[in-house]
Amino acid sequence: MAKQDTTFMDTIVSLCKRRGFVYPASEIYGGIGNTYDYGPLGVELKRRVKEAWWSRMVTMRDDMVGLDSAIIQNPQTWITSGHVAGFTDPLVDCKKCKARFRADKLDDARCTEKPSRTPVENKCELTEARAFNLMFKTQIGAVEGSGSVAYLRPETAQGIFLNFKNVLESSRVKPPFGIAQIGKSFRNEITPGNFVFRTREFEQAEMEFFIPPEQNDHWYQYWRKERHQWYVDYGVNPEKLRLREHAKDELAHYSTGCTDVEYEYPFGWGELEGIACRTDFDLKRHSEASGKDLSYFDPEKKVRYLPWVVEPAAGVDRTALTMLIDAYEEDVVEDEKRVVLHFHPEIAPVTVGVFPLVKKEGMPEKAREIDQMLRQARFTTFYDESAAIGRRYRRQDEIGTPYGITIDGDTMKDGVVTIRNRDTMLQEKVKVAEIESWLRHAIRAWKRPAKKAASAG
Numbered sequence: 172m173a174k175q176d177t178t179f180m181d182t183i184v185s186l187c188k189r190r191g192f193v194y195p196a197s198e199i200y201g202g203i204g205n206t207y208d209y210g211p212l213g214v215e216l217k218r219r220v221k222e223a224w225w226s227r228m229v230t231m232r233d234d235m236v237g238l239d240s241a242i243i244q245n246p247q248t249w250i251t252s253g254h255v256a257g258f259t260d261p262l263v264d265c266k267k268c269k270a271r272f273r274a275d276k277l278d279d280a281r282c283t284e285k286p287s288r289t290p291v292e293n294k295c296e297l298t299e300a301r302a303f304n305l306m307f308k309t310q311i312g313a314v315e316g317s318g319s320v321a322y323l324r325p326e327t328a329q330g331i332f333l334n335f336k337n338v339l340e341s342s343r344v345k346p347p348f349g350i351a352q353i354g355k356s357f358r359n360e361i362t363p364g365n366f367v368f369r370t371r372e373f374e375q376a377e378m379e380f381f382i383p384p385e386q387n388d389h390w391y392q393y394w395r396k397e398r399h400q401w402y403v404d405y406g407v408n409p410e411k412l413r414l415r416e417h418a419k420d421e422l423a424h425y426s427t428g429c430t431d432v433e434y435e436y437p438f439g440w441g442e443l444e445g446i447a448c449r450t451d452f453d454l455k456r457h458s459e460a461s462g463k464d465l466s467y468f469d470p471e472k473k474v475r476y477l478p479w480v481v482e483p484a485a486g487v488d489r490t491a492l493t494m495l496i497d498a499y500e501e502d503v504v505e506d507e508k509r510v511v512l513h514f515h516p517e518i519a520p521v522t523v524g525v526f527p528l529v530k531k532e533g534m535p536e537k538a539r540e541i542d543q544m545l546r547q548a549r550f551t552t553f554y555d556e557s558a559a560i561g562r563r564y565r566r567q568d569e570i571g572t573p574y575g576i577t578i579d580g581d582t583m584k585d586g587v588v589t590i591r592n593r594d595t596m597l598q599e600k601v602k603v604a605e606i607e608s609w610l611r612h613a614i615r616a617w618k619r620p621a622k623k624a625a626s627a628g
């Protein structure tokens with residue numbers, strides 16, 4: 172199936188539900204519009220996306236530390252950051268069908284009366300646009316009133332700025348250095364949609380890189396390149412990725428540059444991540460509003476300054492969706508359609524399928540032993556002894572399991588198993604004692620299959 176096919180998203184949504192990646196939230200009560208729960212495979216997929224981000228951004232670097240700040244902060248945070256006054260989308264109502272649309276996204280919207288048409292095509296009677304604040308309000312404590320109003324954070328970034336001084340004083344870091352954070356954010360989107368691409372509750376992976384102002388251009392270029400490369404390294408087709416530099420009139424008044432990493436989804440090009448130069452805007456505003464000095468004193472140069480910031484801000488759900496869409500392929504094996512997800516092995520929710528060839532001759536017991544051995548070595552495995560071996564392979568192909576281990580007569584006789592590669596479907600005999608090192612080597616050496624690169628354009 173061509174990925175541009177309009178039914179492609181339906182195929183992805185249905186695979187996600189059927190195999191336990193993503194379910195509609197509150198489904199037994201009829202759902203709650205555009206909100207989703209992650210099932211057993213989805214939660215593994217997202218965990219791996221986060222782990223891949225964290226290991227590259229934090230663990231493997233000596234200029235980065237992590238943070239986990241609160242979702243509900245002092246509401247002054249959002250007044251100072253400008254979100255209370257300005258985090259709005261232009262909203263229009265249709266007087267006829269009563270639906271609400273984003274005025275700047277009418278071409279992407281569907282009239283509720285005639286979902287085949289956009290509001291403009293359906294000649295909807297639209298009101299003048301008015302600003303609609305996207306923050307979810309809540310209240311703190313038992314007494315309602317303006318004094319108790321608080322907000323669910325619309326981005327994780329502000330928690331990083333609030334803790335800049337704490338981290339500086341407690342972690343022996345000095346610019347250039349970054350603070351990374353993964354966590355939930357909430358936006359009352361007027362038109363969520365395209366499955367988990369735009370939802371009201373989502374996870375972000377954000378990093379604020381604090382730098383001497385004169386290094387701004389260097390780090391902006393560095394993070395553009397590095398973030399683009401991260402997606403490529405985790406198997407996303409480079410031909411479907413692009414860097415889109417914002418035009419001057421798209422930039423916030425304080426910003427010197429911003430680039431989106433975009434992916435070509437079945438519904439068109441969309442933002443996967445933004446890399447923004449935020450100058451000293453946030454530290455300066457929080458410093459002024461709190462009365463706390465958030466500057467840094469460079470003891471070598473003997474200068475005090477407010478660091479500037481380059482911010483790569485990614486969406487975890489969007490990344491998981493992108494990797495799923497990008498990994499999807501249908502091919503034909505032995506005259507039958509095979510659905511396969513060519514995930515990078517470190518992204519695949521299950522790494523190894525373990526299959527006794529038959530349910531006798533001690534094979535299930537041996538297979539269970541190997542399964543346990545691999546679990547203890549921290550591989551995620553799936554043991555399956557039901558149905559013909561070909562069918563078991565297909566079930567794992569469909570969820571993207573990169574390796575399948577079959578325990579057969581040779582295992583019982585000579586202590587060797589057969590390992591099948593999801594992408595090439597080639598099989599190799601490996602000694603039981605060498606399975607672990609074989610797998611670790613294969614994962615490190617994995618390359619995006621050439622066939623897919625050619626067919627995904």
Ligand code: GAP
Nearest residue numbers: 326328368369370373443444445484485486489
């Ligand atoms: N601190 C900057 C910031 O929040 P953003 O472009 O608004 O920037 C960063 O958000 C990323 O978060 C986006 O590139 C996208 O991947 C993800 N994101 C934003 N809104 C989202 C939504 N409603 N649903 C899912 N992901 C979203």
